[in-house]
Amino acid sequence: MIHFPEIQSEIQFLTKINEVELHILREDQIYPSISGNKFRKLKYNLEEFSKGNYDAILTFGGAYSNHISATAAAGKEFNTPTIGIIRGEELSEKIAENPTLSFAQKAGMKLKFISREQYRNKSNPEFLEKLKSEFGNIYILPEGGTNELAIKGCEEILNENTREFNYIACAVGTAGTISGIVKSSENQQIILGFPALKDSGFLSDEINRFTNRSNFKLIKDYHFGGYAKVNNELLEFINDFKRQFGVTLDAVYTGKMMFGIFQLIQNGFFPKGTKILAVHTGGIQGNEGMNRKLKHANKTTII
Structure with a gap:
């Protein structure tokens, strides 16, 4: 019988902008070879x-x-x-x-x-x-x-240490992770999903397939042209983020989510006094392959 260990992620404070606090849940660090979600x-x-x-x-x-x-x-x-x-x-x-x-x-x-x-x-x-x-x-x-058992696992991303946050943010691919987070969130929390896909109209239906809760919102403005599509603005943001906070993001999921969060904060989307928790879902293994493509195109690479 295979038994996974019970693990809680570290919460790392990042910054405070416009009286809005931003923290990151380090799911990327929970297991050496099988990271994040x-x-x-x-x-x-x-x-x-x-x-x-x-x-x-x-x-x-x-x-x-x-x-x-x-x-x-x-x-x-x-x-x-x-x-x-x-x-x-x-x-x-x-x-x-x-x-x-x-x-x-x-x-x-x-x-x-x-x-x-x-x-x-x-x-x-x-x-x-x-x-x-x-x-x-x-x-x-x-x-x-993503299936019912995957959702059950993703419900364990949140715990007693995440209850104080007003907003929980995560990147969205097949909607499994956000569905688990929505299911285990507190009633007063709002879950923000940042789709990596350009054509993401099906995602709300997918989430509703796994939960009848409605305390989520999909932010569809930060896919950068579609799945695995990037530009220099995103790549420079990811590298600046690493220099400033010591956290590596990926260009497919977490980089786009974090770019969106910073822009929303700067645009006044969040009320003053808000505490945001961004879930780092891992995916760093993809950076090596992305960098090979970027080098071939003479573009900025991820540090």
Whole structure:
């Protein structure tokens, strides 16, 4: 039986601007190899896997997926076979050039590369049955790891030490993390989600699938053009943030969230006396791959 340790994150004060306090919840530091919200999402899924007679955990992701990296790391940590279904057949020839995929492979994950057209069927029952016939009795985790057990794990992000905050902010990908945070938040708290996707209209419905609470708001102005899209303003902000506070952000999720929070504070979005807690959901492993792309384009890299 796999048992994850019970962990609470450190809360770090960052700054006070316009009489608004900003703190950060260091979920990125909770576990050496499985950082942030991925630790939370995998916790109860791995426990469920260990209860059954499964051959492996199978999941889905793209070239720089934090979820693929974390699942592979967890597989190595807990001696559990893992399989990654990777979007993009062309990537099979580029594993050595990709830090995320090369790490996953070295951690023991078996990689299967499929076309983007095939990948769209990742939740199709017929497609999943084909994967079962190919790989055996597999425990299937959806892309991003979001399911009911993942939400249960993400509910543990907040605790008695986070009750004093008026706003809780987090980056949003597949809506699993924010759903767990909404479920475990205090009635008076407002949860702000910062989508990394440009087309994020489905996210409210996703959150409502997991909770009937409505104390959340999605801030959709800070995706910087879409998933994994960046510009020099964002990159310079991330590097200035590291110099000022000693905290590394990633350019896909936490950098965009934190950029948005600072802009909202400066624009008077928050009442004076507000205390904000920004959840650092990890994802730093993706910086190496992002920097390779940025160097190739002669752009600013993340320090």
